[in-house]
Amino acid sequence: MLSFGTAGCNLGCKFCQNWDISTSREIDHLADRATPDAIAQAALRTGCDSVAFTYNDPTIFAEYAIDIAAACRERGVKSVAVSAGYISPQPRAELYGAVDAANIDLKGFSDDFYRRITGARLQTVLDTLSFIRxxxxxxxxxxxLLIPGHNDSDAEIKRMANWIVTELGPDVPHHFTAFHPDHRMQDVPPTPPATLSKARQIALDAGERFVYTGNVHDARGGTTWCPGCGAGLIVRDWHRVREYRLTADGCCPDCGRAVPGRFAERLGTFDGHRIPVRIASRRGSHPVGRRQP
Structure with a gap:
């Protein structure tokens, strides 16, 4: 996957872990100037099957993202939006109608948390999730992202999981990831791994079928388990894929049960390294994109 971003954001999350990018107002912080076609070509040149709009929210460069998604689709490259989902109805339809996949941050499950910590509103994000699904x-x-003392209570996680199962269905993957002190929340401790494991279990008990832990070493919490026979199908630890057993059509090789998802026809090479990628020439020497596993 070729990942890239621009600068700025439409939220003001106090815990932002890409704050140097999301709070930037200087265009000179951008390393490259690249056309949609150049980005699609860079993905092909570096052996990437997909391009991700990430690091900052693609909502603020939606027109650019849509053009990139179109250029990628012409060349058989997929596009992925990594977003907070805080977007109005018309651009929402245009952006998520253009990309192949989306990972939406559901940052908490109370409007108070959203207002105080992010400057946004919960209902808009819920509307985006329902629309995409x-x-x-x-x-x-x-x-x-579970932040100790702010959005990690058992009750809030249970409400969130119940809403996901009822409104989106049990097969939407849900990742609980670990917070580390950053930006304006450096006085908050890191998320204990036990908190992630407990949240995962609460979500599973509520009926979610594919729940994961992230930003920690937890092979059990990072593995995709067959919903039929319970076999481990994609074994992950941190950012590494240790084992990949799905058939070419996305089924369990042991019981034949289909696993919901979008899976490549070929496996590829998995590791945990990020490789800087030059896309186009401009002032400065820093890369705009990174090739990820």
Whole structure:
């Protein structure tokens, strides 16, 4: 996957872990100037099957992202939006109708948390999740960063999981990831791994079928388990894929059960390294994109 971003954001999350990018107002912080075609070509040149709009929210460069998604699709490259999902209805339809997959941050499950910590509103994000799931062909996943003392209570996680199962269905993957002190929340401790494991279990008990832990070493919490026979199908630890057993059509090799998702026809090479990628020439020497596993 070729990942890239621009600068700025439409939220003001106090815990932002890409704050140097998301709070930037200087265009000179951008390393490259690249056309949609150049980005699609860079993906092909570096052996990437997909391009991800990430590091900052693609909502603020939606027109550019849509053009890139079109250029990628012409060349058989997929596009992925990594977003907070805080977007109005018309651009929402245009952006998520253009990309192949989306990972939406559901940052908490109370409007108070959203107002105080992010400057946004919960309902808009819930509307985006429902729209992507029911009105598009875009593959949807959800990520929740658990912040100790702010959005990690058992009750809030249970409400969130119940809403996901009821409104989106049990097969939308849900990632609980670990917070580390950053930006304006450096007085908050890191998320204990036990908190992630407990949240995962609460979500599983509520009926979610594919729940993961992230930003920690937890092979069990990072593995995709067959919903039929319980076999480990994609074994992950941190950012590494240790084992990949799905058949070419996305089924369990042991019981034949299909696993919901979008899977490549070939396996590829998995490791945990990020490789800087030059896309176009401009002032400065820093890369705009990175090739990820």
């Amino acid at each position: 029911h009105e598009t062909d875009c593959w949807l996943e959800i990520t929740t």
